[in-house]
Amino acid sequence: MNANQGLFHDVLVVELASVLAGPSVGQFFAEMGATVLKVENIKTRGDVTRSWKVSSEPAEDTVSAYFSAANWGKKSLCVDLSVPRVQAMVHQIIGQADIVLVSFKPGDAEKLRMDYKTLAQLNPRLLYGHITGYGSGEPRAGYDAVLQAEAGFMFLNGEKDGGPLKMPVALIDLMAAHQLKEGVLAALYSREKTGKGQYLEVSLLRAAVASLANQATNYLVAGSAPVRMGSEHPNIMPYGTVFKTADQKELVLAIGDDRQFQALCGLLGKPELAQEPAYKTNRQRVKHRGELNEELAKLISGHERETLLQALIDHHVPAGAVNTVPEALAQPLAQPQLFSLEAVAGAGVRQVAFDGPAVPALALAPPPVLGQHTHEILQKMAGVTEQELEEMIQAGLIL
Structure with missing residues (x-):
């Protein structure tokens, strides 16, 4: 060929x-x-x-x-x-x-x-x-x-x-x-x-x-009927959550495990947050998502987006900018x-x-x-x- x-x-x-x-x-x-x-x-x-x-x-x-x-x-x-x-x-x-x-x-x-x-x-x-x-x-x-x-x-x-x-x-x-x-x-x-x-x-x-994937199995296996949650994830926290930075720009977090959450808290200047009983494990974070979102929103609002994103990327913490379609298409990798x-x-x-x-x-x-x-x-x-x-x-x- x-x-x-x-x-x-x-x-x-x-x-x-x-x-x-x-x-x-x-x-x-x-x-x-x-x-x-x-x-x-x-x-x-x-x-x-x-x-x-x-x-x-x-x-x-x-x-x-x-x-x-x-x-x-x-x-x-x-x-x-x-x-x-x-x-x-x-x-x-x-x-x-x-x-x-x-x-x-x-x-x-x-x-x-x-x-x-x-x-x-x-x-x-x-x-x-x-x-x-x-x-x-x-x-x-x-x-x-x-x-x-x-x-x-x-x-x-x-x-x-x-x-x-x-x-x-x-x-x-x-x-x-x-x-x-x-x-x-x-x-x-x-x-x-x-x-x-x-x-x-x-x-x-x-x-x-x-394609309902985990949303279907959350109901079929656990009996939990999925509900509307914005960009939040029913099984993981904080995952899909959008936060606003000091320069009024938006970013999304996709924390998949406890180590990533610990690194996030350290980069936000509050490592002790990851050790609090209500937030130490993903299961606890899912239970206390409202309070945790408030804490993270305060911390993230004190940082410029690009600086924080680069630090998160450098430390292997999943996060990204909320791009417009023109911005998404303009990315070099796209x-x-x-x-x-x-x-x-x-x-x-x-x-x-x-x-x-x-x-x-x-x-x-x-x-x-x-x-x-x-x-x-x-x-x-x-x-x-x-x-x-x-x-x-x-x-x-x-x-």
């Missing part, structure tokens, strides 16, 4: 998914070197996120910032999948594919003849990754904000005395995407051994419930994670967030404009002639 090709340079992915979860999986494979063909609906003007723009973005038909979050390195094929002639052409392409990613509402894949049963007959080695809202047997479509509410995340998120809050990014979508990546990678390994494809399904609800910022349409964040010999930093094409590669793909992969292309354009079947 050429070092600049990526591990999956010989893998073909057909993406019949939109919004964030499915496209994030597609971008992951593009970043790993795969060829990713994004099939978009001509009737809806493509992936709906193409039109999801913040107020500062131009109104004209440009690639949106949201679309740029999950569509780097792909080729766009814009067609009318409801037409049998078009379905047949896409079937030809899928016959050559390794992976198909879909996020159809229940029943839609069958109507469009893009369901696993149909496609597996064309390509027995096909891996079919399906993201649903509640499972393929449930008719409801899935929306991240609704799933955040139904899975308990909104109830848990927010200040103790405030109302429930949605998290500021579609984390349920992203967690489902990560689970589907894991499933597809496992299926690729299985196919190497068996030669067989398979159907893989991840629902937003199951991904969300699986720079390899960013795509080109030369133009708004060319900005993005890499889905692959790990390093290794199989993941070279590939020079990916920017997110495609709608239908940018339709003619190229149909000619090369479905044997469509120039005359046929023109006929379908006139009929409104392709872009």
Whole structure:
């Protein structure tokens, strides 16, 4: 393998998914070197996120910032999948594919003849990754904000005395995407051994419930129903707590054990605090979190943030500045994670967030404009002639 090709340079992915979860999986494979063909609906003007723009973005038909979050390195094929002639052409392409990613509402894949049963007959080695809202047997479509509410995340998120809050990014979508990546990678390994494809399904609800982690087991094991605690942690103290420094800046502590707490108290100039019976162990600190937070707030308010943070870091006490998004992206260690910022349409964040010999930093094409590669793909992969292309354009079947 050429070092600049990526591990999956010989893998073909057909993406019949939109919004964030499915496209994030597609971008992951593009970043790993795969060829990713994004099939978009001509009737809806493509992936709906193409039109999801913040107020500062131009109104004209440009690639949106949201679309740029999950569509780097792909080729766009814009067609009318409801037409049998078009379905047949896409079937030809899928016959050559390794992976198909879909996020159809229940029943839609069958109507469009893009369901696993149909496609597996064309390509027995096909891996079919399906993201649903509640499972393929449930008719409801899935929306991240609704799933955040139904899975308990909104109830848990927010200040103790405030109302429930949605998290500021579609984390349920992203967690489902990560689970589907894991499933597809496992299926690729299985196919190497068996030669067989398979159907893989991840629902937003199951991904969300699986991601409740210790909040779920606090209830299942200990019978303690989680409650809203702001940024506090139910099992550890002080962990996630935000404090304000003398220069009116904010930092967060993430103390995981008693030794770290002792070091914190020493750096704050009050080592005896760590020896008080109410604070000596994590169990006691959890019981007395209110009083301890007051003590720490007083001590931390006497220090400049950068000076204190550096001292904490030097002494291996987990702490960090509460950054704005621009500040977070400006960090030197974050720079390899960013795509080109030369133009708004060319900005993005890499889905692959790990390093290794199989993941070279590939020079990916920017997110495609709608239908940018339709003619190229149909000619090369479905044997469509120039005359046929023109006929379908006139009929409104392709872009």
